[in-house]
Amino acid sequence: MNFELKDKQKLVRSSVRKFSEEVLAPVAPIIDRDAEFSWDTAKELSKINAWGIQLPEKYGGADLDSISYSITIEEISRICASTGLTVTVHNSVGAYPIYKWGSEEQKEKFLPDLASGNKITGFTWTEPNAGSDASGIECLAVEDGDDFVLNGSKIFVTNGAIASVLVVGTRFKKENGEEGMTALLVEKDMEGYEIGTKEDKLGMRGNPTTSLYFNNVRVPKENVLGKISDGFKIAMQTLDVGRIGIAAQALGIAQAAYEHAVEYSKGRIQFRKPISNFQGVSFKLAEMATNIDAARLLVYRAAYLKDNRERFTKESAMCKYYASKIARKATQEALQVHGGYGYMKDLPVERYYRDVKVTEIYEGTSEIMKLIIAQQILRGNI
Amino acid sequence: MVKIFVLIKQVPDTHNLQINRASGTIIREGIENVINQDDFHALEFGLNLKEKYGGEVTALTMGPPQAESALRECLAMGVDKAIHVCDPIFAYSDTLQTTLVLKEVFDKIKDYDLIITGTKTSDSSTGQVPYQLSEALDIPLLTDIFSLDIKKNIVACHRNFGHESQNVEAELPVLLRVGRHYNEPRHISLLGIKNAFEAEIEMTDHACLNSPDCIDGNMKSPTRVTKTEKPEEMKRKKEFLKGSTSEKVQKLIEIMQGHSIEKIWIGKQHL
Ligand SMILES: Cc1cc2nc3c(=O)[nH]c(=O)nc-3n(C[C@H](O)[C@H](O)[C@H](O)COP(=O)(O)OP(=O)(O)OC[C@H]3O[C@@H](n4cnc5c(N)ncnc54)[C@H](O)[C@@H]3O)c2cc1C
Numbered sequence: 001m002n003f004e005l006k007d008k009q010k011l012v013r014s015s016v017r018k019f020s021e022e023v024l025a026p027v028a029p030i031i032d033r034d035a036e037f038s039w040d041t042a043k044e045l046s047k048i049n050a051w052g053i054q055l056p057e058k059y060g061g062a063d064l065d066s067i068s069y070s071i072t073i074e075e076i077s078r079i080c081a082s083t084g085l086t087v088t089v090h091n092s093v094g095a096y097p098i099y100k101w102g103s104e105e106q107k108e109k110f111l112p113d114l115a116s117g118n119k120i121t122g123f124t125w126t127e128p129n130a131g132s133d134a135s136g137i138e139c140l141a142v143e144d145g146d147d148f149v150l151n152g153s154k155i156f157v158t159n160g161a162i163a164s165v166l167v168v169g170t171r172f173k174k175e176n177g178e179e180g181m182t183a184l185l186v187e188k189d190m191e192g193y194e195i196g197t198k199e200d201k202l203g204m205r206g207n208p209t210t211s212l213y214f215n216n217v218r219v220p221k222e223n224v225l226g227k228i229s230d231g232f233k234i235a236m237q238t239l240d241v242g243r244i245g246i247a248a249q250a251l252g253i254a255q256a257a258y259e260h261a262v263e264y265s266k267g268r269i270q271f272r273k274p275i276s277n278f279q280g281v282s283f284k285l286a287e288m289a290t291n292i293d294a295a296r297l298l299v300y301r302a303a304y305l306k307d308n309r310e311r312f313t314k315e316s317a318m319c320k321y322y323a324s325k326i327a328r329k330a331t332q333e334a335l336q337v338h339g340g341y342g343y344m345k346d347l348p349v350e351r352y353y354r355d356v357k358v359t360e361i362y363e364g365t366s367e368i369m370k371l372i373i374a375q376q377i378l379r380g381n382i
Numbered sequence: 383m384v385k386i387f388v389l390i391k392q393v394p395d396t397h398n399l400q401i402n403r404a405s406g407t408i409i410r411e412g413i414e415n416v417i418n419q420d421d422f423h424a425l426e427f428g429l430n431l432k433e434k435y436g437g438e439v440t441a442l443t444m445g446p447p448q449a450e451s452a453l454r455e456c457l458a459m460g461v462d463k464a465i466h467v468c469d470p471i472f473a474y475s476d477t478l479q480t481t482l483v484l485k486e487v488f489d490k491i492k493d494y495d496l497i498i499t500g501t502k503t504s505d506s507s508t509g510q511v512p513y514q515l516s517e518a519l520d521i522p523l524l525t526d527i528f529s530l531d532i533k534k535n536i537v538a539c540h541r542n543f544g545h546e547s548q549n550v551e552a553e554l555p556v557l558l559r560v561g562r563h564y565n566e567p568r569h570i571s572l573l574g575i576k577n578a579f580e581a582e583i584e585m586t587d588h589a590c591l592n593s594p595d596c597i598d599g600n601m602k603s604p605t606r607v608t609k610t611e612k613p614e615e616m617k618r619k620k621e622f623l624k625g626s627t628s629e630k631v632q633k634l635i636e637i638m639q640g641h642s643i644e645k646i647w648i649g650k651q652h653l
Contacts, residue, residue, distance in 0.1 A: 064572055
């Protein structure tokens with residue numbers, strides 16, 4: 001067992017950290033304040049291949065391993081969680097399923113533009129009546145000659161306002177009577193595709209979340225992803241991958257909060273001493289550091305298993321559950337260490353506190369993570 | 383095709399540097415090694431020239447085995463090749479021994495047009511190697527340059543020399559020492575990193591040199607470090623200026639002139 005990162009992974013960390021501190025740090029508070037996605041930043045991210053981190057080189061990706069992927073998301077999110085969200089959703093639940101289940105024609109059509117960041121993607125399953133219960137979706141695609149005619153709506157679509165193509169979960173009905181769930185590649189330019197208004201959110205404000213409406217959208221059959229009836233399986237396996245990215249994102253936010261807390265506590269003098277001299281404060285730092293270390297090991301293990309084994313459903317649910325939980329706690333404690341200053345928008349800790357919460361919600365709530373972990377355990381995957 | 387060589391050095395990361403108070407030396411344990419900051423600018427300069435004129439950029443370092451990671455970083459940044467000059471007998475080389483090794487290496491390479499270095503390294507700050515190496519190789523040295531044109535075998539460059547801006551020409555091959563203010567090193571891409579770790583690094587050791595006899599870092603370095611001291615800490619001074627704004631400005635200018643600052647700009651007005 002090896003707890004040291006490889007030299008390549010260390011270089012990923014130092015390079016993405018430098019990029020994030022120089023390029024993302026100035027825009028992070030602004031895109032949060034204005035709730036605006038930054039296309040200029042997207043172009044900068046293209047230069048370091050952040051839109052195709054694990055895609056093969058032949059499609060324009062960087063072909064990196066999953067631990068390097070986690071490190072990249074962690075380092076971006078340490079500076080700007082909104083950007084971390086845009087990037088991880090694009091890579092892990094947008095581009096990844098196209099690469100994994102797409103036909104060669106689909107890959108050639110979509111992946112080069114996605115890897116370069118010319119086009120942005122995402123994954124939309126959630127509907128007004130189907131959240132945690134992913135099997136409850138109502139969008140319906142009815143076979144009609146060479147097309148499926150899609151009707152219905154989606155909500156809470158990450159990258160909704162900026163995506164050119166999305167992996168869309170829907171029910172299908174074929175002319176021969178066959179029914180089931182499928183994943184379709186739906187493109188923004190298709191007629192009847194309508195983007196709803198942007199949600200006004202607590203955090204992750206630099207990432208545009210919208211609803212989507214499909215009014216008789218004709219989706220050609222060549223846009224069916226994988227086997228037509230495999231939609232649910234594709235969604236579940238995609239989320240196994242996506243959750244590692246969300247956990248890495250939580251980890252990055254926690255790390256930022258922790259670093260700020262350490263620095264601040266050493267400089268803030270009360271009762272004629274730096275407040276870090278008080279155990280009431282320093283024990284918070286000790287807890288944060290320990291929790292972050294433990295979460296990081298869980299995240300990297302899940303990433304390692306993804307690269308080396310078939311099954312990592314349990315481990316990816318565990319790392320997301322744990323990292324998001326300790327990250328929420330770390331941001332809360334970091335804010336507390338800052339006292340009243342932490343509550344003000346002049347310092348970034350209040351942003352971390354707002355941004356982090358949703359990591360316990362999207363790509364499956366913490367309750368659903370526990371449900372998955374328990375199911376796995378009780379099926380014998382102890 | 384322009385053959386460009388960029389000399390780089392791995393140094394301890396000065397961001398978290400600690401000094402052993404008793405011995406006055408740098409504590410190297412637990413300190414990350416990084417590429418000397420100036421050398422990133424030299425690399426960027428080399429890569430820009432390649433993008434403009436075509437050719438090939440090679441990063442070259444003389445250093446211990448762990449300097450490999452610095453060369454990987456250069457490859458990730460976009461250089462085409464990397465050469466690692468490494469042998470236990472090169473250890474403890476001073477700048478002169480380093481120069482002699484580098485001269486030997488370039489005598490073997492033969493086919494070089496531009497050798498680019500940074501201004502100095504952050505660990506010892508002598509800045510001697512570019513001067514010595516240009517003497518040893520008997521090629522022109524151009525310092526403080528910030529832009530450059532190559533026409534056939536002539537380089538024409540702008541250099542900043544004190545308050546002067548000079549245009550200088552020289553015949554290839556030349557050694558260029560670039561400053562850190564004239565470019566902004568590019569960010570390293572993820573694909574660059576992936577490719578860097580698949581590339582071969584060319585190794586050169588003592589046995590590869592044409593005339594190895596004059597080389598022995600430990601025994602033949604004429605430099606002796608007799609003592610390292612921390613400079614006395616300067617006490618900060620403060621002074622509150624009184625009066626109207628223009629009186630305060632006038633007073634401030636007087637104070638600054640008292641510190642032999644020659645030129646003072648206020649807005650666009652040159653005093
Ligand atoms: C900012 C943001 C971005 C999002 N982006 C996307 C996206 O890009 N694509 C996408 O498809 N979705 C996205 N989502 C949706 C997200 O995945 C869902 O919000 C989430 O899965 C929860 O669904 P819900 O909101 O309907 O809550 P509900 O399912 O209604 O849950 C409400 C509460 O009940 C609990 N609960 C539900 N069922 C159980 C159970 N069986 N046992 C115990 N507790 C239970 C939940 O844990 C939760 O606490 C996003 C959400 C947000 C907030």
